[in-house]
Amino acid sequence: MGFAHPLYLWGLGAMALPIIVHLLNQRQPRPLAFGAIEFVLRSQRQKSRRLRLRQILLLALRCLLIAAVALALARPSIKPKGTQAAVASGPQATVLVLDASLSMRYRIGSTTLFSRARTEALAALDRLGPDEPAGVQLCYQGAPAQAPAPSFDRLAARRALQEAEPTYLGSDLTACLAAAARALGESPVKGKRIIAFSDLAAHSIRLDALPPLVPSAPAAGSTTPGPGVRPSIVLVDAAQGRELPNTAITGVLVRPSAALGPRGYEVVATVANFSGAAVSALPVLLRIGAQTLAKGFVDVPARGSARKTLGAVLPAGVVTGRIELARDDAQGLDEDDGQDFTVHVPRDxxxxxxxxxxxxxxxxxxxxxxxxxxxxxxxxxxxxxxxxxxxxxxxxxxxxxxxxxxxxxxxxxxxxxxxxxxxxxxxxxxxxxxxxxxxxxxxxxxxxxxxxxxxxxxxxxxxxxxxxxxxxxxxxxxxxxxxxxxxxxxxxxxxxxxxxxxxxxxxxxxxxxxxxxxxxxxxxxxxxxxxxxxxxxxxxxxxxxxxxxxxxxxxxxxxxxxxxxxxxxxxASALDEKVLQASLVGNERVLSPAPGLSLSSVADPDGKPAPLRREKADKAEVVLGPLLLPGLYKPLVQAPGAAAREEPDLFFVATLDARESDLRRVDESDLKAQLGGAGSAQVAASAQAAEGARGTPLWGGLLLLAALALLGEGALTRR
Amino acid sequence: MTLDPKLLARLGPFPVRARKVMEGVLTGLHQSRAYGQSVEFMEHKEYAPGDEIKNIDWRAYAKLDKYYVKRFEMETNLRALLVVDASGSMAYGRGPLTKLSYSAICAGALAYLLSKQGDQVGLVIAGDPDPSSTERLPAGVRSFLPFGASALHVQELLQRLDTAQGRGPTLLAKALDFAAEKAGRRALVIVLSDLFDATERTAPALKMLRGRRHDVLLLQVLDREELDFPFDDPTRFLSMEDDRQVEAQPRQIRESYLEELGKFLDGTRRDLARADVEVEQIATDDPPDRVLLRLLARRGGG
CATH class of the missing domain: 3.40.50.880 (Class I glutamine amidotransferase (GATase) domain)
Known part of the structure; x- marks a missing residue:
């Protein structure tokens, strides 16, 4: 709540007038010795209660009238909680932190949280004053620890926001805010502000971390930096306070099943329900390629998980399959509804x-x-x-x-x-x-x-x-x-x-x-x-x-x-559990081809070559990563003098971080406390909050209230 | 000629006022003297056949050697008892006259009139006893004057009316009981009161009087403000007879007040009329001579 003209609030003092009138009415009646008091008494007995009520009502209406007029003159507007505290006057260097983690792919209707957040961020960028430098930082696990310093290149900032895409990676908003604070330290502008657009999921915030601090420039003649400054932080909630229920496949275990005969396998999918409501009869599909091999239904309790075992007879060799939830919801994180797996089915x-x-x-x-x-x-x-x-x-x-x-x-x-x-x-x-x-x-x-x-x-x-x-x-x-x-x-x-x-x-x-x-x-x-x-x-x-x-x-x-x-x-080594260990998206994977073979490239799930890094020149081991996409990675090996070929033994699957599937939200007060208290941090449902000054005007409603009070007062005194 | 109460209030001492009223009444009545049997000698008249022999004044015959007949003022058998309520509420009146002074004027005028007619007049002032009084009177009677018709008696009566002050509770019922006792045989009892009696025992007492074959006339005197309730400002109404008080917004209760008062007045009139008690409701801004004239006219010049 804020007022454009707070001075008018003194007008509230005028409320004393009706109160005084009321008290005068109450306390100072003219005494009159009256002969026919009996009849006055009889009349008053009927009337007194109504009378008193009417007096009070009248007083309330008059006070309301004056208060409404005075408040309306002060032109109040509603602002999101805490705005007042965190908004400092003057230009502020601003870093827009856009959460680009997997959980921002959460879909509500046809738009994702990420696209909402990006729209908000662009709007916030437009609202910055001409004397406020801005920087854009995308936030995901493994993002550069040093964000670009805020600059006046609005076009670059705009482009960075427009071109931003959500990743499949985890997130660490706490680290991103710290990085943004460090970036703010490079700006000479005195005001420091971070506006973060995030889903505020609890997994991305470490409540035990220190609050972000803008390092202040070292004092003249000294090399040690001065004590840090707390930036004002606006966390814009892309979900706008909504609960974000989600179901996900958080684990897939493939194991041979003797009961299903030779090459019979059972695939155990762990289905987690990250919502407050139980889910029943959720279809789970086991697919190899385009073919659905098995289908089952699973009931998952609220905030719990359930296992569903699907059986299938798999072809020999390296089999790549996928477990999917056939979910048909208006909202949810679609990316974690399926998980790939590879299994080495022994040959005859x-x-x-x-x-x-x-x-x-x-x-x-x-x-x-x-x-x-x-x-x-x-x-x-x-x-x-x-x-x-x-x-x-x-x-x-x-x-x-x-x-x-x-x-x-x-x-x-x-x-x-x-x-x-x-x-x-x-x-x-x-x-x-x-x-x-x-x-x-x-x-x-x-x-x-x-x-x-x-x-x-x-x-x-x-x-x-x-x-x-x-x-x-x-x-x-x-x-x-x-x-x-x-x-x-x-x-x-x-x-x-x-x-x-x-x-x-x-x-x-x-x-x-x-x-x-x-x-x-x-x-x-x-x-x-x-x-x-x-x-x-x-x-x-x-x-x-x-x-x-x-x-x-x-x-x-x-x-x-x-x-x-x-x-x-x-x-025959057919019993050797060739569990092709999956990797987590965002992590690196070390690939070691068989002796005599060298790794030529790795095709990522989109079929494009993934970046490789050789740790030591003499070793055949190759480090791949960080893995950016979930799905099946197909390494290609090469024997000296031979053409490169896919090596199924090295196939592996990258899976998503199950933590990202849990979009339970961090407690707002905890978050504010972590960020340095309500004085410097605020959580808002929209970027409108970012500039603080504007809000929802209230004075129209107040004037209406005043008019109503006037009407009511007139009706009461007329009688 | 009418006597406006405002004018009346300016007229000198009380007996003058009462007399003025009486004169007004008399002018209206075209009164003729009536002669009759009385102890009070008026004049001599030459004997003529047909006159009562017993009335021949033999002493005059002895002196004058002529037959004269003594003529006496007619002796009436009418005895009137004036009962004036001097309770606190009767002291009300922000106009020229309080209800009590108005009542006193009316009572005084009536006393004059009646004594002029040769009727005997008595007075009961109802109210709490006067602490300075040495008379031994029952409760509810402040002052009592037995029947009498002499000019001196009337003077005394007027004197008492003049000094009466409205205070204390309404004790009219007890005064009426006392009056019934003192009125003796059939008499005319004229009651002047506002009848604001919290105990509501007055009406039965009036009926009781009527039941004893007395002729009962009630002059119910009310102030104009009591009738119209013309107040505007918030007021704390204090009782004039006890410590009751009430704060009210007159504008808001006016309607209800008038309704209550109307109910009371109508009720009283109807109730007493049924008991054959004559009721005249008077406002203090009515000229008293007019009121008395109207009253007398209705009573057939009685």
Whole structure:
């Protein structure tokens, strides 16, 4: 509230007149001894209450009349709260801070907060006096810490505002205000003012920071700057005090789902609701390209989040998909309604089963159970298994084969062992070795060497199968590493199926302190049952008993099949969680291409090359960023002398900062307090507040009030 | 000729005023003397056949050797009792005369008239007792003068009327009770009052008087201001008889006041008329001789 002519407010003193008249009326009646007082009394009894009321009413109307006239003469106008305090007289150097963070993309109807704010900022720029220098600063995370100093180049400031676009980045209004204050320090104009156009979302303001301070120029002859000056700060609320409800996808988790079969994945989307009202039946879509693979509905409580799991069978390779909220609201932040994800879906595994004891009787064949476990009917075609006998395998090429399973083969010829070794170490071939009657420990140690996780020692017979005491004496699985990928699939209730297996004979292993072998399962006497070793890029699993019924009854147990399938996938590295970690927009990402390859460029989600930076000339690592857009980034690699190609292994997704989705607003009084108190800061709904002097005129209404009071007074006295 | 109260007020001492009024009345009445039986001798007349033998003045015959008949002033059997209300409210009157002085003038004139006719007149001044008075009087009677017709009596009566002051509460009802007692046999009781009696016992007392076969005439005297309520400024009205007071905006209550007063006056008239009490409502700016004339004319020159 302000007055153009405050002197007229003295006119309010004229209100004393009707009060005096009233008091005179009340206090000083002429006394008169009257004979017929009885009738006066009778009349007065009826009238007195109405009379008193009318007197008071009359007084009020007269006071109102005078007050309204006096106030109207003073020409009051309503100004946004606190304006009076923060407006200093004289020209002021002004920095217009325009919040360009992601949350400013919030849409209300067809306009975004950003376009509103920009319009306000342009209007504020136009209203600046000719002697007030102005600067424009866009505010987003990672914005330059030093804003341009205010200048008189209005055209440049105008252009800067007109060309400003909202980013996908987070925001730190506190830092922007501090930067703006520093920029103001470079202006010689005495008045300092910051007008910030923002959504005032709580996430962009740090309430524990120091209030912005304009550094004052060092005193003459001194180099140390004087104490700072507090600028007057006007925060223009682009949302004009509105609540900004929003729903967003704040997280996407992709994980394989055995229940959905091979290459079945479930995508868990975290949907957050940043509004005070619960949202029900919000459609969530899972899309790959233009195709919608799954759709679900989710209920999200107010100010809470919910998870929605959508399942889909994904194609092999690097899959890029998107989870979207099919929201149809008049307002909201649209950019955070979807989130991309990439997942490395494992390709099919080719397995070679080397049968060391083939038999014409299928059930007596050494590979019978393994073949059954890896058959297309069981694996959905994810594992393609080929069975050869030991001699055929030795002559066969290992190219294209991911896993080799050696089942009870005699010690192989050196050449074959060497080829296996090379494939394991260099290509990451997986090797599964099961023992049997054809195995001679010493020959094995000789032939395989360090391919064996641990050298064989001797065979131990716990019990003769088929004998009476066999059940009792047979070995059982003792310790099992349930956290290992092989056994992780067993829920605790299903573990019994594994523990009930009986093993009658198995190989004992030599202690090899140098070996990095890891025992995944052992028998109840402590002897290892399943040992994992790593050699180069590959893995080797050694099972110390048979994969047939010869030494153990495990293969006929239901637990054998999943363990074997997992083992094959594991050995083929297909179980490796190739979680392609997403990056946050605004952050940098380090890309390290495979040895021998160099990164030539990275295509950003719009298909344009993203800026790259090499930290060290000798290293292949490349730093990309800061990432400005959300979505899928596709790095291109180049082998020496070859054309650049997309490298799916390096694909990654940049996601939005979930904090920006929460447009809950900062408490106005907290904010003012942080900015140095109401004396220097104010929060306004419109840029009109910025220049303070003008406001909504009130005197028209006051004059009307005065006229009404006059009419009422006349009507009352007439009676 | 009429006597304007303003003029009347300027006329000298009270008896003069009363007499003036009386004279005015008499002029209007074309009064003729009436002779009758009385103890009071008036003149002699030569005997003529038909005169009462008992009235022959034998002493005159002895002196003059002629028959003369003694003629006496006619002795009336009319006895009139004037009851004047001297309560506080009767002292009201911002015009030339207060209600009380107006009433006193009327009463004095009536007393003159009646005594001239040879009627006996008595006086009761109603009001709280005079502290200086040595008379033993009942409550409500300030002053009492028994019936009498002599000039001296009338002088005394006028004297008492002149000195009467309006003060204190209205005790007219008690005075009327006293008057009923003193009036004895049938009499004319003339009551002058404004009848502003908070206790409202006056009307029943009047009716009671009438019930005792007295001829009751009420002259209800009101001030013009009481009738018209011509005030404008906010006023604190003080009671003249007790400590009641009320602040009022006269303009605002005027209508209601007049209504209340009209109700009272009409009610009184109707009520008393039903009881065969004659009521004459008089404003103090009416010339008193006119009023009395009107009254007498209506009573058939009684």
């Amino acid at each position: 595994v080719k397995a070679l089963i080397v049968d060391g004891a083939p038999s014409s009787l299928r059930s007596r064949d050494e590979a019978f159970f393994v073949e059954a476990a890896l058959g297309p009917a069981r694996t959905g075609g994810r594992i393609v298994a080929q069975t050869l006998d030991a001699d055929a395998a030795a002559g066969n090429s290992l190219d294209g084969i991911d896993v080799v399973l050696l089942l009870n083969i005699p010690a192989p010829p050196r050449a074959f062992a060497e080829r296996l070794r090379a494939a394991v170490t260099q290509r990451g071939l997986g090797l599964f070795i099961a023992l049997g009657d054809h195995v001679d420990p010493d020959a094995y140690n000789d032939a395989f060497g360090d391919l064996l996780p641990r050298p064989l020692h001797l065979l131990k017979t716990a019990a003769e199968p088929g004998t009476l005491e066999a059940e009792e004496h047979a070995a059982r699985f003792g310790a099992i590493d349930w956290t290992h990928p092989l056994f992780r699939i067993f829920a605790s209730t299903e573990r019994e199926g594994l523990e009930s297996a009986r093993t009658y004979r198995y190989a004992l292993l030599k202690v090899d302190p140098a070996a990095q072998a890891k025992t995944l399962a052992s028998y109840d006497d402590g002897a290892p049952a399943l040992v994992e070793g790593r050699l180069g890029a590959g893995r080797v699993l050694l099972y110390t008993s048979t994969a047939s019924q010869a030494w153990s009854d495990w293969p006929i147990r239901s637990s054998f099949l999943p363990v074997l399938q997992q083992a094959v996938s594991y050995l």
